Amino acid sequence: MTNHMMHTVKPWVGAGLLLAAMACQDLSVTNPNEPDRDRATKQPVSAESFVATSFRTFWPVAGHDDYPSWAFSTMAREITSGFADFGQLEVSAEPRIAWNNSPVNARANVAETPWYGLYRTISSVNDALIAIDSGLVVVDASRTARTHAVGKFMQGVSHAYLAFYYDSAVVADEKLALDTITKPQFKGYKDVSAAALSQLDAAITVAQAGPDFSLPGDNWFFQAMSRADFIKLANSYAARVLAYTPRTRAERDAVDWAKVIQRVDAGITQDFAPVAQPDILWDDWKRLIARVRTGPPSDFGRPSYWLLGPADSTNGFVNWAATPVSDRQPFQIVTKDRRIQAASGPSAAGTYVGYNKSTIFQVSRGTYRWSYYYFKRYGTGSSWQDAPSPALTVTEMNLLKAEALIRLNRASEAVPLINLTRVANGKLPAVTVDGPPDEPGCVPRKMNGQCGSLWDALRYEKGIELLGMDGVTAYFDARGWQTLPQDSFVQLPIPGRELGVLRRPVYSYGGPGGGSSAPAPDPERCPVALARCP
């Protein structure tokens, strides 16, 4: 090779080498930030964590965050609000209108957030359950059994809330082969509810069959539990499944209430109250309904007069309810119920709510939404992020059992269950099978001002005791007790976004003449013959 040629070739060789080096660059980059399913489930501890943390995905959409709590609670007239943030303004407007199920509805999260949240919970535990079914051992037999049992439990409660909220859903357990689905099989809410019950029973069976285990207090359910406690919790949720699935008074009447009693009796003996942890598990429902942002307390939502009003010994509530919606103005309650008012007078705060005249909602949103009462039982200060957050209480179970007993014509057995909190917390005179003592200032009163029945006392007691616990249970009761305002939707359709993904037509519920619209309320009608019942 001549020098001249060498001069020419050398740069080319250099450039060629550089090009070759570039071409050889390995272009495969592993994502170092988030694992894929394979990487996660290959590790037993990772698989366990799918289950251990699934409760945190379930928790917000089970009534402890914004969606669907604000929509459901305001629709059930438990909390009243003049804001539109989480869909509450739209669904609580009077008269009621149909739910707008369009995926472009600005409040579509009312339907979407719980739907996808519950399925993400189910999907996470399914992956772990598939691995366990394939022989994965999570460290040892005890932890494997725990993962298995809690996995089935989370599957059960997630399907339960799908059944509570939606008209239909896909039952997606670990046996469902997702990669073979060409046309998903949606089942009606009763079938989904039955599947949920079966999964909760499977959780109980797995827990009972395997070696003993316990659940730590700083994770899983954020409340330490023995295996026996866990089984009790599963039974209590099963009681909810039975009682809260119905959409109508007739369906609630048809519940097997004897089984409800069985479940309650096998259920919790202390409140299920996960201890909130900052940024990990908090109760945003409790935070917002008690919020004191800058000025007046409860500045985002306030206890509704429909809930507190039956305790009023004046005619304030009776007159308010009889006033046309657009003319209703807030008023002061005078009551013996110390949960609402202290003994020193009607302006003194009770143990659950207090009195504050500052107007927090705009007049143009309707003064019928106004309330002079603020909520103070849970969620004040920073308790919503670092204190026990009651989610399923013994009181709720007692009152469910009381309802079952009344319905089974065992009202006298229901009386002491109702009086437990009525007397201890409300400082009210005990009720009898005939209701509260027929005297001035009786609590509760009927819409005509007369003293209420035992049935009325049960409904009132459950309403005020569960106030603030979560944002959805009052709605489940309201549709079964027929206390929802007329034309409220009694269930949600499959979210419009999901229908769009599946190329199905969008449909909706509620509103005048709409499907699944609540009939005119008839709250005081008792399920069985009782004194003071119409």
Added chain:
Amino acid sequence: MPRLVRVLAAVFVAAISAPPFVARAQAPATGRITGVVLDSASSQPLGSVQVFVTGTTLGVSTAENGRFTINNVPVGARTLETRRVGYRSTRLPNVAVTAGGTTDVTIRTSTIALTLEAVITTGVVDPTSGTRVPFTVGRVSSEELPVPASNAVESIQGKVAGVSITPTGQPGSGTNILLRSPTSISKSTSPLIVVDGVILSQSFDASTADLESMDIESVEIVKGAAAASLYGSRASAGVIQIRTKRGNDLEAGATKIVVRSEVGDNSLAGKIDWAQYHYYMTDAAGNYVNAAGAVVPRAQRVAKPAYERFQDTPYKDPIYDQVDRFFHPGQFYKNSATVSQNAGKTNWLLSFVNSKQGGVVLNSGAYDQNDVRLNLDHQLRENLRLSFSGYHSRSDRQNIYGDTFFDLINQAPDVNLLVPDPDGTPYLFQGDPEGREENPLYVISTEDRTRQRTRTQGSIESRFAPFDWLNFDGNVSYDRSDRRTNYFLDAGYKTEGFGGPNGGPGEMSQSLGTTNALNAAVGANLIGKFNDFTLRGTLRGLMEREKNEVTSASGTGLITPGVPSLSNLQNRLSSSSLEEIRSTGTIGSVGADYQGKYIVDALVRRDGSSLFGPEERYKVYHRFSGAYRMSQESWWPFAAVNEFKLRASQGTAGGRPDFDDQYETLEFLAGGGLRKNTLGNRFLKPEQATETELGVDMIVKQRYSLQLSYAKNRVIDQLVLVPLAGFYGYTAQWQNAGTVEGNTVEGTFEAQMVRNKSVSWRMGIVADRSRNKITEFNRSCFQTNEIGYRCAGVSLGAMYGFRFIKDASELPASAQASAAQFQRNDEGLLVWTGAGNAYTEGETKKLWGTSGVVGGTTYNWGMPITLKDATGAPAVVHIGEGTPDFHFGVSNNVSWNNFSFYGLVDVQKGGQVFNQTMQRMFQYGRSAEVDQAGKPQELKKPVDYYVALYSAADPTDYFVQPGGYVKLRELSVRYKVAPKLLGALNRTGVQGITLGLVGRNLFTWTNYKGYDPEVSDSDFPSTIKLDSFGYPRYRTITGTVQIEF
């Protein structure tokens, strides 16, 4: 540094170290060229002209007397080429160089009136005169930048056709750029930016904010795939290449120092008007009273009855102009010093810029930026040239917290924001007992939010020309960004949820981000001349490595107040992310030119990237283009038309996925645990744009130029996040699931209106009109960014939302029979009045606040009615369009003796803005539009009417407002002090002093009702025009002094 990078560096060095072997070989015979360069019009000698020997790396600059000498020129017939800012590139062919001889030449060159003639370097493999490029390359030179912009990219606003710039509010926030029509539904529509060979990383926010505008030599803009194929999978949205000044502008041996200082103010350019009245019951003295007439405190005031709830009662208490109290002019200054020298074989430029922008919000701190730039060129050998460009920038600012302007609009007019808080803060936390939003001035005073950024860029470029017909070039560039944000709120200060006297528990966060990007390229270029043919060929290889690392920590609950340490937090959270990008590219191109008349060009590029799914790792792009310069034909009949070129180009380019898109991901939960997130996609491809551009360029009488272009763009394989059915557990998957098409018609007209010894007047007009549409969308339609709507057949600028009906024909079928019960009010909205009533009788008949049922639907009296769809739900319909009808800019650059004037007027015709800021002001009656004082009584509407228009923050057509404007965007007046007036200063070495006045965003004429129609509050500010409590655009007026030594 990874091994691969070391290998690349070694190979690169090997490539450029080849010349010593050449040197040891037999030295070729050389000669010398000397000469002078003259202005063709005045015959005066021209200094600072670069004279090159084409086909070599030899080049020098002329001295002040216009003379130059080039040594060691290989013998033969050589061609000289001149370059100087503002002058035409002139070629002098057939300069005979003999061994050991000296050839003396005279070169005459004329001023460029016309950008079209300037040499461009973007989109082409070697520098080429604009008249010979077969596609459009926009260009802005330093002469057109007498008003330094906030950052380099903003400099081109209004000066190049097809360019839309949307600055982001707070100083130091960066700029959004759109070239022609948008190319992507979900991803960035911003072009690739290259500064002195450094390819800018776009992986982090406000990437453009760090780029100082003071030292710009030129900006070239390639607007679409038809020209940008050279840049492959990063260039579907076009390319902007910025070149900064270097020492080679000086004559050999010269040194120049320029010191410039600019001082002035930022101030609010437009206002929004606050309501001045209320609608509560008062007594004759103006005191608030309740329904019984008893005086009550403000917190218990009672609204008037619905039928007279008009906001027309004056406040008894003092009221305030909250805009005037909240906004406050901020100081602006920009100081720079530049030293440059040309020492023959080596030239360099060192500059330092210090700038400060106070913004317009009271006590919100200032944005400070300090920059150092060093550019150095060295002629290592006669055939080897090395260039180094280095840039370092540091900036600090106080970040405005997110809700600042939202909090502001919630303040009632009778709230005094400037009253001290009991906790010692100079501003009251919550002045309005009914208010739910805190005083933003309190928050600004108590929250410590800072941002620090450091940007370091460097590039080494080399060019080795061993033969006339062959040269090699290489480039290594590095771009590093360090970003730190701090937030600290001490315990005891009031905050949301903690408005009591004890304040909150305190909180803080810190985030550290680092980006390292390394790009390298090496290429070989062949140039062959065969009689009338000129052929060019290029082979080039490229590689890219980029790493992004972010570490964040936050927490609440200070254990010891006053100590801003993460260790001082009771509750702590941390997170981190690391992204790595690896890409390669190979380019081959050929071009041919016959007699300078027929020009064709073809290019192929193959890109591989770790960002593409593993099954789609490589992608090929191409370009074919051609031009026909008819004016070069012997038969060309129009002597006055000096240049007439037809051109056509078609090319492809890509838009890359983001790092996460291809991966199946499970997200970590705070406190441990995993949850499914997105489903991966191994088949994910980059978006692919195919642009076809047709155009004509012409120059008339060497004074006027016109460029007209039509570009049609089709971008397939759109990256779309497709939602999945719930039972899969994964929320969504990135898929290639759509197509966007767009077209642009644009024109650029330039004219050298006057040029003589004392007066020069140059005018430029740019105009463009773009349209775009999603033509394919394989997922369900969805709403995004409040008003954006993504669906087939919809433009990316379309606004969708609810519409208030205007005509009875829009009523539901069930109400049609009762249409007589509805009337159109004075605002043009159809309202229900009931039979026998007029919309003006709401007060007199006490009808406001009443309702009636028509066709099963309840209607509130006099209230706006939302259009319903067939299901009875509010219909989501097209309510506006953010894409303007067209846009044009007119710039004038006039010099008269020692005075020079520059003005840029920017005009947008059409295009709408959704004014969410005003919408929210309707919620609490804060907008002056809700005030009813002064209206005829029968036309007054209650506050409820305006709250109904607010519509619970849903997007409605009522707040879609005209976004068109005429802006005096830039104005500069400069006076160069006559040398005879410098007097004694001359003896200190002062060569010249220039005094000036500069205005930016000076005046806006618009019908828009917000602060400014240029808004940037959506995630896609170039297309979705949302005004949502953003930092308003502001005006800057300054004075300048520039001294040259």
